[in-house]
Amino acid sequence: MAESAAHGGPAGPGASAAAKDDGADPRRWRALAVCLVAGFMTLLDVSIVNVALPSIREGLHTPESDLQWVLSGYALAFGLFLIPAGRLGDARGRRQVFMTGLALFTLSSAACGAAQSSTWLVVARLVQGLAGGLVSPQISALIQQMFAGPERGRAFGMFGTVVGISTAVGPLLGGLLIQAAGAEEGWRWVFYVNLPLGVVCLLLARRLLPDTPSAGSVRLRDLDPVGVLLLGAGVLALLLPFVQAHQWSGNAKWLLLLLAAALLAVFVGWESRCGRRGTTPVVSLALFRVRSYWLGCLLILLYFAGFTSIFFITTLYLQSGLHYTALQAGLSITPFALGSAVAASPGGRLVGRYGRPLVVVGLAAVAVGLAATALAVHLDTGRGVGWAMAAPLLFAGLGSGLVIAPNQTLTLSQVPVAGAGSAGGTLQTGQRVGSAIGIAAVGSVFFAQVGSAAWSTAYDHGLVVSVAFVVAALLVALADVGGDKRGRNRTAHSPSAATDRRESR
Secondary structure, three states: OHHHHOOOOOOHHHOOHHHHHHOOOOOHHHHHHHHHHHHHHHHHHHHHHHHHHHHHHHHHOOOHHHHHHHHHHHHHHHHHHHHHHHHHHHHHOHHHHHHHHHHHHHHHHHHHHOOOOHHHHHHHHHHHHHHHHHHHHHHHHHHHHHOOHHHHHHHHHHHHHHHHHHHHHHHHHHHHHHHHHOOOOHHHHHHHOHHHHHHHHHHHHHHHOOOOOOOOOOOHHHHOHHHHHHHHHHHHHHHHHHHOOOOOOOOHHHHHHHHHHHHHHHHHHHHHHHHHOOOOOOOOHHHHHOHHHHHHHHHHHHHHHHHHHHHHHHHHHHHHHOOOOHHHHHHHHHHHHHHHHHHHHHHHHHHHHHOHHHHHHHHHHHHHHHHHHHHHHHHOOOOOHHHHOHHHHHHHHHHHHOOHHHHHHHHHOOOOHHHHHHHHHHHHHHHHHHHHHHHHHHHHHHHHHHOOOOHHHHHHHHHHHHHHHHHHHHHHHHHHHHHHHHHHHHHHOOHHHHHHHHHHO
């Protein structure tokens, strides 16, 4: 890719002749490492905070709704800024937006660690999510810019491995920090750990990341602020009744779902109008005419709703229900993350050969593993439940590794590099919106059962909702596989195909 060779700073003069011949930047793998470290930070702040929730509740006297906002607020802000950030990176330069977001993420991490109230923490987490939303779409866009062909699949596979590793390290690291610093103050260090990583990553990003050849000046209207506001208001109206389910009595809160549907419909109309007027919409609706793209976005939204909510309720169940320490709880959920980390890299390599059926296998494994976890908790309600759930969580994790990176590769496979940031932002918005919906919905069921039944029963009910989201994602994947088969059959029986067969005789 010719454009991947364009850099600012100390660039191409030292590049090898071979690298110049094939258009590949010799520093692309080191640049990828910088992207992966930044991705590791933003993903670590999901898994590491999960295990810190009981410590946060004890240290700041945080109510249940604020605990959900600590996670859902981060995911929501992250998701809302992914799409405009992807567009901004495409237009203004991916390296510049990446570094701005990383600096803001590092500063907001410090603010989270210094929080003196639950409101302070929730606000700081919203800013941290915004910063993560600036960084994340640049990663997928830079991978598409710097790599092509089989190398791109390997790069996305490595990113999938980082997803698994950050999920694995998060609970363990969080548990160790809380164990060392104490239950009341240990949670602060799960945020402070981002500070040295952020500083080092910023220094390396300035030196190694490529410029965006097509970048130039950008006006505010080019970022479609009306579209951003409509999308944000629609998603917020969708999430509020779930997150505040126990704080807002009565059924009137569910009317917000109608408002959400109306706002999102207006958003679609506005984006269509932008396209007809020749201005750049925040979401290119033309992308959703590509079946592999829109099905991939829907699949990952549903999967993340089930996937991320597991850790939320598992850590609460183990620590608050069974009185595990933070470290013990972190060790108990590590098998899922380890399985995901192990399977992610092979998944990235195999997706080119097997396509969407590989994702189907992964989703089926996750559903079976989570169902077996629910059974294990039902059969063993004592303190040995951590051992009982280890094998099924490991199996589910292996399946998860075959879902995230392969789905990303398949979903973006037909997207032009020029729109990679916007497309990647839309895809990851589906992930974060799914995470927020899943945490809100599963958390709502979990806390409702805790009030009237045992912790194990509440955990069973929460897992059932998580499995339902994963099964829904599996049905979408099966629909995509079926669509591919029908498309191949139509092609095989088309008149042109028949003519080609006659001519070949």
